Amino acid sequence: xxxxxxxxxxxxxxxxxxxxxxxxxxxxxxxxxxxxxxxxxxxxxxxxxxxxxxxxxxxxxxxxxxxxxxxxxxxxxxxxxxxxxxxxxxxxxxxxxxxxxxxxxxxxxxxxxxxxxxxxxxxxxxxxxxxxxxxxxxxxxxxxxxxxxxxxxxxxxxxxxxxxxxxxxxxxxxxxxxxxxxxxxxxxxxxxxxxxxxxxxxxxxxxxxxxxxxxxxxxxxxxxxxxxxxxxxxxxxxxxxxxxxxxxxxxxxxxxxxxxxxxxxxxxxxxxxxxxxxxxxxxxxxxxxxxxxxxxxxxxxxx
Ligand SMILES: Cc1cc2nc3c(=O)[nH]c(=O)nc-3n(C[C@H](O)[C@H](O)[C@H](O)COP(=O)(O)OP(=O)(O)OC[C@H]3O[C@@H](n4cnc5c(N)ncnc54)[C@H](O)[C@@H]3O)c2cc1C
Numbered sequence: 118x119x120x121x122x123x124x125x126x127x128x129x130x131x132x133x134x135x136x137x138x139x140x141x142x143x144x145x146x147x148x149x150x151x152x153x154x155x156x157x158x159x160x161x162x163x164x165x166x167x168x169x170x171x172x173x174x175x176x177x178x179x180x181x182x183x184x185x186x187x188x189x190x191x192x193x194x195x196x197x198x199x200x201x202x203x204x205x206x207x208x209x210x211x212x213x214x215x216x217x218x219x220x221x222x223x224x225x226x227x228x229x230x231x232x233x234x235x236x237x238x239x240x241x242x243x244x245x246x247x248x249x250x251x252x253x254x255x256x257x258x259x260x261x262x263x264x265x266x267x268x269x270x271x272x273x274x275x276x277x278x279x280x281x282x283x284x285x286x287x288x289x290x291x292x293x294x295x296x297x298x299x300x301x302x303x304x305x306x307x308x309x310x311x312x313x314x315x316x317x318x319x320x321x322x323x324x325x326x327x328x329x330x331x332x333x334x335x336x337x338x339x340x341x342x343x344x345x346x347x348x349x350x351x352x353x354x355x356x357x358x359x360x361x362x363x364x365x366x367x368x369x370x371x372x373x374x375x376x377x378x379x380x381x382x383x384x385x386x387x388x389x390x391x392x393x394x395x396x397x398x399x400x401x402x403x404x405x406x407x408x409x410x411x412x413x414x415x416x417x418x419x420x
Pocket of ligand 1 (some may be wrong): 144178179180181182183184185186200204222223246247248249250251252253254255256257258259285300301302303334339340341363412
């Protein structure tokens with residue numbers, strides 16, 4: 118038995134699933150299987166996984182809610198970590214100016230919005246309606262034209278094979294945070310001010326209404342497929358090349374929003390990736406603009 122297999126066999130029930138299909142764990146509802154999906158129930162297990170992966174050269178990947186991830190049809194080798202939201206402690210400290218909210222990386226983004234509202238704070242309205250975990254939101258610097266996640270983060274707790282520690286927020290830009298390679302975000306500390314909670318709620322209601330009108334929220338997707346190229350909107354470029362509604366197998370460029378791919382039912386990873394390649398080709402040929410995927414690829418792909 119290999120060292121990794123031996124270690125996996127000693128984990129608590131529920132902490133590991135072998136050959137686990139990842140489609141149900143990803144919002145596009147397509148994708149291959151993880152060799153081992155590990156859900157560490159303690160800090161010790163997480164650190165042991167990181168150390169073991171490093172010492173044995175085993176590939177290690179991290180999955181949040183899978184709301185921005187396409188998993189390869191050939192699956193994910195090694196360990197795929199998915200942090201339960203209860204492994205790391207949540208904390209709220211309030212003062213006259215506002216509050217500091219410490220959230221576990223496995224907690225949902227919605228939890229941050231709930232805590233903000235509960236404590237009369239404002240400033241994270243733009244994250245209302247964004248599916249995913251705090252770890253995913255930090256890594257992706259999730260947001261909208263109204264704001265971005267990392268602008269509210271004052272500190273991050275990171276885990277590596279050497280241990281756990283709080284660090285100042287790294288550099289970030291549109292949909293990207295410069296995290297050191299191989300680290301796992303375990304908690305994020307957000308500073309939010311006090312403010313007009315009625316205006317905050319109204320902004321979130323307006324935003325959610327806009328999402329319902331303009332985004333195919335009832336169909337499996339991973340949100341925007343491509344980042345907006347400087348000076349352009351990816352959706353507008355894809356509409357221009359008349360790809361709205363274009364379908365390959367079970368995957369379709371949404372009829373509602375051209376920068377979204379939806380799973381009509383039974384879409385394969387190949388259907389989705391072929392549609393992405395076609396979209397890039399058409400836009401490149403028609404406009405010279407290179408569309409860069411916002412969606413992260415995880416694991417091995419046949420295509
Ligand atoms: C309906 C819909 C609407 C969306 N709307 C928006 C929007 O308005 N704005 C926006 O920005 N995005 C949007 N998205 C995309 C998605 O919600 C965000 O990117 C979100 O932050 C992804 O979080 P996740 O936990 O699902 O990340 P995942 O997809 O699971 O992972 C994304 C990346 O983060 C890494 N990662 C995850 N957790 C950790 C961790 N703890 N430590 C280190 N790395 C980690 C993964 O390895 C991967 O590289 C939307 C998606 C959908 C399906």
